[in-house]
Amino acid sequence: MRCQRCRGDAVVEVRRHHAAFCSDHFIEFFDRQVQRAIEDERMFTRDDRVLVAVSGGKDSLALWDVLRRLGYAATGLYINLGIGGYSDDSHRKTVAYADAHGADLLVADIPQEFGMSVEELARATRRVSCSACGLSKRYLFNRVAIDHGFTVVATGHNLDDEAAVLLGNLLHWQTEYLARQSPVLSSTHPKLARKVKPLYRIAEREAAAYAIVRGIDYIVDECPNSVGAKSLLYKEALNLLEQASPGAKQSLYWGFLERGRALLGTQGVVALRACVHCGQPTTAEVCAFCRMTERAAERMRVRRGGGAGAPAAAAPVGAAGAPDAGGSG
Amino acid sequence: MKVMIRHQRREVEVRGRRRVRELLVELGVNPESVLVIRGAQLLTHDAQLGDDDTIELRPVVSGGID
Ligand code: SF4
Numbered sequence: 001m002r003c004q005r006c007r008g009d010a011v012v013e014v015r016r017h018h019a020a021f022c023s024d025h026f027i028e029f030f031d032r033q034v035q036r037a038i039e040d041e042r043m044f045t046r047d048d049r050v051l052v053a054v055s056g057g058k059d060s061l062a063l064w065d066v067l068r069r070l071g072y073a074a075t076g077l078y079i080n081l082g083i084g085g086y087s088d089d090s091h092r093k094t095v096a097y098a099d100a101h102g103a104d105l106l107v108a109d110i111p112q113e114f115g116m117s118v119e120e121l122a123r124a125t126r127r128v129s130c131s132a133c134g135l136s137k138r139y140l141f142n143r144v145a146i147d148h149g150f151t152v153v154a155t156g157h158n159l160d161d162e163a164a165v166l167l168g169n170l171l172h173w174q175t176e177y178l179a180r181q182s183p184v185l186s187s188t189h190p191k192l193a194r195k196v197k198p199l200y201r202i203a204e205r206e207a208a209a210y211a212i213v214r215g216i217d218y219i220v221d222e223c224p225n226s227v228g229a230k231s232l233l234y235k236e237a238l239n240l241l242e243q244a245s246p247g248a249k250q251s252l253y254w255g256f257l258e259r260g261r262a263l264l265g266t267q268g269v270v271a272l273r274a275c276v277h278c279g280q281p282t283t284a285e286v287c288a289f290c291r292m293t294e295r296a297a298e299r300m301r302v303r304r305g306g307g308a309g310a311p312a313a314a315a316p317v318g319a320a321g322a323p324d325a326g327g328s329g
Numbered sequence: 330m331k332v333m334i335r336h337q338r339r340e341v342e343v344r345g346r347r348r349v350r351e352l353l354v355e356l357g358v359n360p361e362s363v364l365v366i367r368g369a370q371l372l373t374h375d376a377q378l379g380d381d382d383t384i385e386l387r388p389v390v391s392g393g394i395d
């Protein structure tokens with residue numbers, strides 16, 4: 001197979017664009033798609049300081065890399081979730097990337113700061129791990145962004161992620177979620193950073209190919225808690241469609257952005273106020289993150305025999321705070 | 330050739346020359362869900378594979394709700 005641009009040997013096929021590229025021209029294609037996403041959706045400019053949520057996986061490392069190459073001021077934020085070997089490996093890969101490329105990296109540590117891993121937080125509050133984890137990550141991304149003066153938080157969600165979320169929302173006609181699903185969530189509160197997904201025009205397979213072509217060593221193994229996730233089922237279904245009909249995923253998601261979301265109006269918009277405990281934006285009096293960590297700390301106290309009236313042991317308030325109007329990301 | 334199927338944590342031995350596309354059909358793997366790698370090199374679906382090759386099928390689908 002030949003590169004569409006230079007007729008050299010191709011290394012990546014992009015069937016949805018009826019194209020194949022050599023390494024150099026694949027990178028050029030990738031850059032163009034990301035640049036277009038940033039501009040079309042007015043995500044940020046080269047004057048903005050962008051905080052990139054980095055997990056050590058292919059998507060977030062690819063995002064960090066491409067933003068830096070395109071000349072954006074992109075600082076990484078790694079969150080240690082305390083998920084055993086998976087967290088150790090992903091942390092190592094993230095630090096290795098930052099060191100090799102001289103990239104700025106911030107690290108937040110959930111077990112250190114809150115006394116519990118996300119799995120322990122989940123158990124103590126009878127949630128599933130991914131729910132406690134997702135809430136913690138959304139909270140910390142925003143808090144760190146606001147504390148360090150970043151106006152934008154960028155995540156590595158790709159076309160397949162967004163199409164899978166859309167399919168899930170459509171299967172259950174979650175109209176409020178549908179109305180909020182967007183590659184850009186603008187700030188609706190002074191303490192809420194804008195959230196953007198610059199890879200929404202990039203298929204998952206292309207993000208992995210980019211990481212490999214760029215020689216980025218990412219964590220291939222998945223978080224153990226992702227086994228059986230609904231999103232994997234939706235992705236598999238979409239990939240069956242994609243195989244039979246290249247372009248199905250982009251047609252579904254981009255079509256939704258161009259024509260579908262306008263039909264839904266603004267029902268996703270909610271009023272935000274400051275959490276009385278941590279000051280982060282929330283729809284309730286106390287934000288969902290403070291409620292979760294306080295409940296978990298309470299249960300720990302009960303278990304240790306301190307009783308309900310004992311002083312807080314691992315109460316994470318003070319510096320903490322969480323935007324709990326998270327949406328799909 | 331030796332085929333390492335990373336996400337299933339298994340390795341299979343396949344005899345005879347064939348193209349990447351044919352190998353994936355035989356193994357029942359959707360080409361959208363993997364990258365095919367020989368050495369450090371990505372392969373397109375028409376690439377020819379030989380008996381001496383060691384091939385990695387690298388999953389590209391990540392899960393979780395985040
Ligand atoms: S799979 Fe679940 S627990 Fe694991 S990182 Fe993703 S959201 Fe967190």
Ligand SMILES: [Zn+2]
Pocket residue numbers: 003004005006007008021022023024025
């Ligand atoms: Zn080329």
Ligand SMILES: [Zn+2]
Pocket residue numbers: 275276277278279280286287288289290291320321322
């Ligand atoms: Zn709070």
